[in-house]
Amino acid sequence: MRPVKRGNVIALAFLALVLHLPVSAKAAVSIERVVSPGGIEAWLVEDHTLPMVSLNAAFQGGASLDPEGKVGLAAMVAGLLDEGAGPLDSQAYQGRLEDLASSVSFGASEDSFSVVLKSLTANVPQTFDLLRLSLSEPRFDQEPVTRVRGELLNNLSRQAQEPRYLASRTFWRTAYGSHPYARPSQGRTATVNAITVEDLRRFTRDRLGRDVLLIGVVGDITPEALKPLLDKTFGGLPAKAAPGVVADTPAVTDGATLLVKKPIPQSVVTFGEPGILRSDPDWYAALLVSTVLGGSSLTSRLALEIREKRGLAYGVNVGMAPLKHSGVILGSVATANARIAQSIDIIRQEWRRMRDDGPTEEELQDTKRYLTGSFPLSLDSTGSVASLLVLIQQDKLGIDYLEKRSALINGVTLDEAKRVARRLFDPDKLTFVVVGSPDELPNAREVTPGG
Amino acid sequence: MRSLRPSLLVFALAIVVGLIGPASAGQFGAETFTLTNGLQVVVVQNHRSPVVTQMVWYKVGAADEPVGTSGIAHFLEHLMFRGTKETPPGAFSRIVSQNGGRDNAFTTSDYTAYFQNVASDRLELMMKLEAERMVGLQLTDAVVTPERQVIIEERRSRIDNNPSSLLSEQVDTAIYLHHPYRIPVIGWEHEMQKLSTQDAQTFYTKWYAPNNAVLIVVGDVTLETVRQFAEKYYGPIPSRPVPERHRISEPPKVASVRLELKSPRAGSASWTRYWLAPSYNSGDKRTAYALQVLSNALGGGATSRLYKALVVEKGLALNAGSFYSANSVDVTTFGFYATPKPGVAIPDLESAIEVEVKKLLKDGLTAEEVDRGKKRMQSAAIYSRDSLSGPARIIGEGLATGRSLDEIEAWPDRIGAVTVEEVNAAAKLVIKENISVTGVLLPEPTS
Numbered sequence: 004m005r006p007v008k009r010g011n012v013i014a015l016a017f018l019a020l021v022l023h024l025p026v027s028a029k030a031a032v033s034i035e036r037v038v039s040p041g042g043i044e045a046w047l048v049e050d051h052t053l054p055m056v057s058l059n060a061a062f063q064g065g066a067s068l069d070p071e072g073k074v075g076l077a078a079m080v081a082g083l084l085d086e087g088a089g090p091l092d093s094q095a096y097q098g099r100l101e102d103l104a105s106s107v108s109f110g111a112s113e114d115s116f117s118v119v120l121k122s123l124t125a126n127v128p129q130t131f132d133l134l135r136l137s138l139s140e141p142r143f144d145q146e147p148v149t150r151v152r153g154e155l156l157n158n159l160s161r162q163a164q165e166p167r168y169l170a171s172r173t174f175w176r177t178a179y180g181s182h183p184y185a186r187p188s189q190g191r192t193a194t195v196n197a198i199t200v201e202d203l204r205r206f207t208r209d210r211l212g213r214d215v216l217l218i219g220v221v222g223d224i225t226p227e228a229l230k231p232l233l234d235k236t237f238g239g240l241p242a243k244a245a246p247g248v249v250a251d252t253p254a255v256t257d258g259a260t261l262l263v264k265k266p267i268p269q270s271v272v273t274f275g276e277p278g279i280l281r282s283d284p285d286w287y288a289a290l291l292v293s294t295v296l297g298g299s300s301l302t303s304r305l306a307l308e309i310r311e312k313r314g315l316a317y318g319v320n321v322g323m324a325p326l327k328h329s330g331v332i333l334g335s336v337a338t339a340n341a342r343i344a345q346s347i348d349i350i351r352q353e354w355r356r357m358r359d360d361g362p363t364e365e366e367l368q369d370t371k372r373y374l375t376g377s378f379p380l381s382l383d384s385t386g387s388v389a390s391l392l393v394l395i396q397q398d399k400l401g402i403d404y405l406e407k408r409s410a411l412i413n414g415v416t417l418d419e420a421k422r423v424a425r426r427l428f429d430p431d432k433l434t435f436v437v438v439g440s441p442d443e444l445p446n447a448r449e450v451t452p453g454g
Numbered sequence: 455m456r457s458l459r460p461s462l463l464v465f466a467l468a469i470v471v472g473l474i475g476p477a478s479a480g481q482f483g484a485e486t487f488t489l490t491n492g493l494q495v496v497v498v499q500n501h502r503s504p505v506v507t508q509m510v511w512y513k514v515g516a517a518d519e520p521v522g523t524s525g526i527a528h529f530l531e532h533l534m535f536r537g538t539k540e541t542p543p544g545a546f547s548r549i550v551s552q553n554g555g556r557d558n559a560f561t562t563s564d565y566t567a568y569f570q571n572v573a574s575d576r577l578e579l580m581m582k583l584e585a586e587r588m589v590g591l592q593l594t595d596a597v598v599t600p601e602r603q604v605i606i607e608e609r610r611s612r613i614d615n616n617p618s619s620l621l622s623e624q625v626d627t628a629i630y631l632h633h634p635y636r637i638p639v640i641g642w643e644h645e646m647q648k649l650s651t652q653d654a655q656t657f658y659t660k661w662y663a664p665n666n667a668v669l670i671v672v673g674d675v676t677l678e679t680v681r682q683f684a685e686k687y688y689g690p691i692p693s694r695p696v697p698e699r700h701r702i703s704e705p706p707k708v709a710s711v712r713l714e715l716k717s718p719r720a721g722s723a724s725w726t727r728y729w730l731a732p733s734y735n736s737g738d739k740r741t742a743y744a745l746q747v748l749s750n751a752l753g754g755g756a757t758s759r760l761y762k763a764l765v766v767e768k769g770l771a772l773n774a775g776s777f778y779s780a781n782s783v784d785v786t787t788f789g790f791y792a793t794p795k796p797g798v799a800i801p802d803l804e805s806a807i808e809v810e811v812k813k814l815l816k817d818g819l820t821a822e823e824v825d826r827g828k829k830r831m832q833s834a835a836i837y838s839r840d841s842l843s844g845p846a847r848i849i850g851e852g853l854a855t856g857r858s859l860d861e862i863e864a865w866p867d868r869i870g871a872v873t874v875e876e877v878n879a880a881a882k883l884v885i886k887e888n889i890s891v892t893g894v895l896l897p898e899p900t901s
Binding site: 093101102156163267 | 500544553557576605610720756769793829830833836843844897
């Protein structure tokens with residue numbers, strides 16, 4: 004049970020699946036490429052509004068490189084790098100961060116291992132030094148290793164009862180077969196238990212190489228001040244990460260309706276089918292048509308049909324997941340058991356209508372205005388800009404991406420949008436995973452959850 | 455491993471940011487004026503990028519609902535998007551979106567707030583739209599009926615599908631024996647089913663007025679621009695008599711209450727203990743500041759007393775901490791929570807926490823603990839300005855729950871002024887060893 008209960012804030016709309024940040028030209032952000040004397044590159048946005056600095060970084064190659072049998076390794080390392088390093092044990096490390104009013108944390112996703120740092124300007128050298136210690140001299144003491152393993156295992160057992168997690172997990176397992184994307188990036192009970200301290204150490208030696216490192220820095224710092232810090236912080240890391248290969252793979256779906264039975268009053272659904280890669284020339288057209296269909300909780304076609312007209316759900320969303328090695332288009336909805344079949348029918352119909360007719364000219368224009376105009380809204384904090392800098396590098400969009408993005412979106416013609424809608428949407432391939440106790444669900448096949 | 459500590463909800467996050475007020479005596483640097491119709495306007499300039507946030511806060515929430523119509527404050531929030539004299543149903547969000555903006559709204563026991571984030575050159579249009587629905591809401595059964603289904607689905611998603619929310623909802627009724635904070639903001643389903651167009655219209659007419667609202671604009675604007683648009687669009691709306699918030703008050707608690715939910719749908723166990731505590735508005739303000747320092751030192755992070763004792767040293771819990779929210783019109787809660795390690799019995803966990811509580815009440819926090827905590831809280835305050843929504847939410851929440859702008863701006867100084875004696879007195883005032891409310895969630899293996 005979570006602590007702060009009264010006054011629970013409940014909001015009008017489901018937060019959209021923000022799977023990819025829309026970016027526009029009007030962003031008043033100027034990116035500078037900074038290269039340290041030691042050859043470490045960072046992209047910097049100087050912003051002296053506040054006496055603070057944000058750094059985001061990513062080592063490419065995330066949980067999908069975890070060895071079979073040790074899935075969850077990247078996640079466990081992420082949980083442990085701020086739990087003691089160099090001369091500082093866990094309590095000393097955390098106490099130091101708190102006294103500096105800084106934060107340093109780590110995360111693991113399918114395709115990258117990420118770092119998020121925030122510091123007051125005055126404490127930048129000390130905070131960067133804590134990051135250096137974490138990356139280069141993690142301790143992996145027994146107490147935190149036991150504790151963090153316990154937290155991971157506890158999260159797994161909690162998630163195993165969460166309908167939304169189960170629906171999504173079952174979808175990924177089904178769509179990716181034997182590919183690493185089919186595995187839970189946070190691991191399984193057996194694999195998390197199998198991870199040894201030696202595995203953790205090997206991870207930091209093998210995977211945290213400078214050749215796979217991407218850095219974004221935003222805030223109250225100059226290129227001159229940043230350069231030596233880059234060398235001090237990251238210079239001691241291995242020049243190259245150990246080779247690791249993840250195959251490109253399509254998502255595979257067959258249009259089935261899969262059912263995971265749970266005694267809950269509302270059925271929770273993840274649906275999806277193959278999409279396209281971020282590097283695909285059709286990306287912007289696909290972004291536009293998927294946004295028209297289900298990109299917003301309040302104004303998309305699906306929102307109109309499912310929420311506004313019929314009150315079938317609080318939220319319905321569709322978005323493209325920008326994985327490195329696969330394209331997939333995903334959505335979610337939750338409807339009372341008695342009416343979930345109706346939601347699924349409508350989604351399939353709308354999927355078909357979008358494939359057959361594409362968007363209207365008006366929808367296309369509205370969505371262009373939305374996607375180009377709303378981008379600067381997500382650039383209002385140093386952390387969000389730093390995260391975008393890493394993303395642009397990761398997706399190889401170019402340092403001038405912010406200037407050209409609006410043109411890329413606005414350049415999509417109605418014909419192109421229709422062609423890409425035909426390419427993208429296939430109602431007969433659209434697979435639904437339903438978690439709940441639906442009253443009736445024609446042709447549903449019952450499956451065991453998770454994996 | 456901070457990322458895995460599930461100690462903060464979305465709401466808690468807002469509150470924590472709220473606690474982390476502004477830095478120096480310049481703080482947010484908010485400017486304010488009041489229109490002749492009573493609408494208070496607050497502007498925080500931030501010219502980092504050409505964007506702006508408009509928020510309108512109404513000083514009315516779920517705790518102001520007529521008996522038997524639980525959920526009406528939140529239902530009305532949804533219906534505010536369903537049409538005015540000038541804007542047909544559904545058009546509001548479409549216009550915002552066509553202009554590259556994002557909009558949403560939220561409701562708590564004490565307030566209801568609406569916001570749009572847009573490019574600063576679209577602010578005028580947003581103010582026009584928001585002003586229109588302050589006075590011109592037009593509801594029909596045709597839009598109200600499906601929307602009622604939406605909030606019932608929302609209830610299922612948030613509460614009914616989630617055992618920890620179900621428990622928390624029941625726990626509220628034990629913490630608050632009498633005060634309407636005992637009623638869920640989303641509403642009880644049997645009452646939600648009966649909420650009518652008329653209920654919404656009546657609630658709207660009773661509470662939504664410029665003199666019961668605060669307009670906050672943060673971003674790339676000047677005070678003069680905001681003043682000009684505010685006078686043009688909100689200015690003509692006449693002020694109307696709005697009732698006092700007559701909230702019934704809590705009787706003293708004389709017995710401990712324990713609620714336990716065993717559920718096969720609970721993936722892991724959790725333990726939470728609550729006491730009633732004064733808020734900024736309902737008690738001595740100095741106590742409210744002292745309780746923030748107390749909560750921070752006891753359970754505000756990895757080196758806090760509870761986390762260190764229960765998680766690191768004794769290894770009984772995976773997570774432990776404390777909570778306190780000072781922004782509340784009436785009496786609020788202070789408490790502790792912990793996630794037991796699998797295999798650790800709840801009574802063992804509880805005894806260990808009680809040992810810490812006893813120690814606290816006997817010896818108090820040390821002057822060094824208090825000083826260290828205060829400095830950390832003050833230094834971190836600067837981060838609260840690193841977005842547009844942060845200042846808007848902190849200021850809005852404060853003003854909507856009875857604080858003054860000066861008081862909000864002075865947060866770091868107020869925290870700085872807290873003494874160790876005040877902290878220890880506040881602990882004794884709030885934490886009663888033998889009278890508390892405890893909620894326990896336990897997984898139940900399926901057969």
